[in-house]
Structures are given as C-alpha cells and as structure tokens.
Amino acid sequence: xxxxxxxxxxxxxxxxxxxxxxxxxxxxxxxxxxxxxxxxxxxxxxxxxxxxxxxxxxxxxxxxxxxxxxxxxxxxxxxxxxxxxxxxxxxxxxxxxxxxxxxxxxxxxxxxxxxxxxxxxxxxxxxxxxxxxxxxxxxxxxxxxxxxxxxxxxxxxxxxxxxxxxxxxxxxxxxxxxxxxxxxxxxxxxxxxxxxxxxxxxxxx
Amino acid sequence: xxxxxxxxxxxxxxxxxxxxxxxxxxxxxxxxxxxxxxxxxxxxxxxxxxxxxxxxxxxxxxxxxxxxxxxxxxxxxxxxxxxxxxxxxxxxxxxxxxxxxxxxxxxxxxxxxxxxxxxxxxxxxxxxxxxxxxxxxxxxxxxxxxxxxxxxxxxxxxxxxxxxxxxxxxxxxxxxxxxxxxxxxxxxxxx
Numbered sequence: 001x002x003x004x005x006x007x008x009x010x011x012x013x014x015x016x017x018x019x020x021x022x023x024x025x026x027x028x029x030x031x032x033x034x035x036x037x038x039x040x041x042x043x044x045x046x047x048x049x050x051x052x053x054x055x056x057x058x059x060x061x062x063x064x065x066x067x068x069x070x071x072x073x074x075x076x077x078x079x080x081x082x083x084x085x086x087x088x089x090x091x092x093x094x095x096x097x098x099x100x101x102x103x104x105x106x107x108x109x110x111x112x113x114x115x116x117x118x119x120x121x122x123x124x125x126x127x128x129x130x131x132x133x134x135x136x137x138x139x140x141x142x143x144x145x146x147x148x149x150x151x152x153x154x155x156x157x158x159x160x161x162x163x164x165x166x167x168x169x170x171x172x173x174x175x176x177x178x179x180x181x182x183x184x185x186x187x188x189x190x191x192x193x194x195x196x197x198x199x200x201x202x203x204x205x
Numbered sequence: 206x207x208x209x210x211x212x213x214x215x216x217x218x219x220x221x222x223x224x225x226x227x228x229x230x231x232x233x234x235x236x237x238x239x240x241x242x243x244x245x246x247x248x249x250x251x252x253x254x255x256x257x258x259x260x261x262x263x264x265x266x267x268x269x270x271x272x273x274x275x276x277x278x279x280x281x282x283x284x285x286x287x288x289x290x291x292x293x294x295x296x297x298x299x300x301x302x303x304x305x306x307x308x309x310x311x312x313x314x315x316x317x318x319x320x321x322x323x324x325x326x327x328x329x330x331x332x333x334x335x336x337x338x339x340x341x342x343x344x345x346x347x348x349x350x351x352x353x354x355x356x357x358x359x360x361x362x363x364x365x366x367x368x369x370x371x372x373x374x375x376x377x378x379x380x381x382x383x384x385x386x387x388x389x390x391x392x393x394x395x396x
Binding site for chain 2: 026030032033072077081083106109110111175178179180182186195198
C-alpha cells in the first residue's frame with residue numbers, strides 16, 4: 001500500500017486538491033461562525049489542528065483494537081477527550097480568546113471534518129500516514145479559515161489583525177462581520193474556486 | 206410566562222440556530238433539496254433535541270457537579286444513543302423515509318446544533334421547563350430554515366443559472382440572503 005503513495009503527496013492533497021473546506025465542503029459550522037476576524041480564525045485553526053492530529057494518531061494506533069460496530073462512538077469519545085483538553089488549555093492560557101470563541105471550541109467535537117478523516121483515513125492507515133494526512137488537512141482547514149477570516153475582517157471592520165489598514169474615511173462594510181456576510185463571502189470564494197476549475201478544464205481541452 | 210415566550214421566540218427566529226449561529230449546516234446544505242424530506246429531518250432533529258435537553262438537565266444536576274470535565278463526553282454519548290434510537294424507529298416505521306434521509310440520519314449525531322443546545326442551556330442554567338421550551342424553539346427554527354432553504358432550492362432547479370455558480374456556491378449565496386432576511390427579526394426585541 002505504501003508503495004503507491006508518497007508522504008508529500010498525501011500531505012499536499014489536504015492543502016489544495018482535497019481542501020476540506022473549498023473542495024469537500026466539510027466543517028462549515030465553525031468555519032463560518034468564528035471567522036469574523038483573522039485572529040479568531042487562526043485560533044480556531046490551531047485548536048482544530050491539535051484535535052485532528054491527536055485523534056488521528058490515537059485512532060490509527062488503535063485501529064486493530066477498535067471493533068467495527070462501535071467504531072463511530074469510539075472515535076467520538078476519543079475526539080471529545082482531545083477537545084476537552086484543548087478547551088481547558090485555551091481557557092487557562094487566554095481567557096479573553098476563550099470568551100470570544102465561546103461554545104465553538106466545544107463544538108469541534110462535532111466538526112464533521114475530524115470524524116470524516118478518522119473514518120476515511122486514520123482507521124485504515126499506519127501512524128506515519130495518519131500524521132501526514134492529518135497535518136495536511138489541518139493546514140488546509142486553517143488556511144481556509146484564515147482566508148475567510150481575513151477578508152471578512154478587512155471588509156467588515158477595515159482592520160487586519162486589529163490594526164486599521166484603510167484611511168479614516170473608510171466606511172466599514174458591517175454586513176461582512178455579521179452572519180449573512182459569512183455565507184456570502186464563502187459563496188464568493190467557492191465561486192472563485194469553480195472559476196479556477198473551469199479555466200483549468202478549458203486549458204486542458 | 207413571558208420569560209418562556211421570550212426563550213421560544215428568540216431561539217425560533219431572532220437567534221435562529223442555523224442562520225444566526227451557523228449551526229447544523231451540513232444537513233442544511235445536504236438534505237435541503239426537497240421540502241418533504243427537509244421537514245421530516247427537521248422533526249427528527251426536534252425530537253432528538255428534546256431528549257437531549259431533558260438528559261442535559263439531569264446530567265447537570267446529578268453528574269456534572271462531581272466531574273465537570275465529563276461534560277462534553279457525557280453530552281455526546283447521550284446524543285449518539287438518542288440518534289441511534291430514532292434511526293431504529295424510523296427504519297421500522299417508514300423504510301422509504303429512512304432511505305431518503307440516507308447518511309444524514311446518523312449524522313444528526315454530529316449536528317452541532319444539538320450539542321450547542323445542550324451546552325447553552327447548561328451555561329444559561331435553564332430549568333427543566335425552560336430547557337424544553339428552548340429545545341422546541343431551536344428545533345423549530347432549524348426546521349423552518351431547512352424547509353425555506355429546500356423551497357428556494359426547488360424553485361432554483363427550474364431557473365437557468367450559469368454553470369459556474371451551480372452547486373454549493375449558489376446554495377451559500379441563497380443562505381446568505383435568507384440569513385439577511387432573518388436579521389430583520391432582530392428588531393423584535395429591541396424595546
């Protein structure tokens with residue numbers, strides 16, 4: 001099995017070709033809810049990466065032990081454990097950030113991206129590949145979060161990482177920081193990806 | 206009494222779980238191609254929410270004071286078992302519906318709206334009755350959003366859209382407009 005795939009390929013596919021958000025459209029809920037500023041987006045990306053990596057390693061190590069009929073519940077319990085760790089750590093390190101992200105740290109448990117990777121990948125592959133796959137997917141997810149968070153912050157508040165980038169006369173585009181802006185912005189980003197895809201197809205023909 | 210009404214309306218419209226908090230988006234985009242299926246999935250979700258709300262109240266009263274770190278794990282186990290139960294009931298009562306919902310029935314477990322409901326009612330310290338009303342409102346709100354989205358998409362099937370917008374991108378923009386419309390309800394409680 002390992003002869004047919006290389007580590008670098010497995011790593012890169014998560015970032016671009018099978019990007020969890022832009023291509024597979026997974027993990028939408030945290031994606032839209034916490035991405036009104038770039039800082040929140042990165043914090044969420046890091047927390048998700050930690051949980052994804054931790055549970056992938058554990059699931060991959062235990063893949064021969066876990067009985068098939070109860071595998072989903074087992075994965076969920078493993079994921080929930082890692083999320084609890086992440087939740088308490090963030091609360092200890094940065095209470096302000098914890099307040100900002102609110103319940104969405106706990107909601108990493110039900111991020112379909114994480115459960116999906118356990119079911120589709122970690123439970124079938126060796127630890128090495130599981131780590132590589134999880135890192136790729138985590139970086140891809142964080143990258144998507146950052147794209148959305150940064151655009152929404154720039155348009156919605158006129159700032160980037162909290163420092164203003166436009167002159168005083170900039171009128172913030174409030175809707176972008178509000179919930180509808182999340183849907184619209186992601187819609188436009190997906191449009192852009194469709195356009196790229198179509199152009200590539202056109203070039204191939 | 207007005208307190209209960211407030212909780213209900215707020216969860217149903219003003220802070221609609223799907224359109225305001227972005228919860229339960231996977232079924233929202235996945236199962237919203239037909240109104241009839243959407244409504245039934247909504248009803249199944251309401252049922253799971255009510256059971257979860259009951260269980261969460263009991264857990265927070267009896268178990269969690271002794272072991273607060275078990276909060277997430279215990280909630281998710283309750284949700285997973287309830288979903289398993291609903292799945293068996295639906296499979297028995299209506300195999301057709303069971304097939305129509307497909308993968309999205311077991312995926313109610315990972316519907317973040319339900320876990321969010323349990324967490325919110327715990328952090329707001331709702332009583333048993335308040336929790337139930339909250340669950341009804343939230344589930345109702347989710348069903349309304351799902352049904353509206355399905356209706357819009359059914360209409361959208363008939364109209365001509367450029368190839369490039371088809372699929373998720375279009376659904377996302379529809380959802381954005383729907384969410385914009387729901388923001389109008391925010392004025393309900395400004396007084």
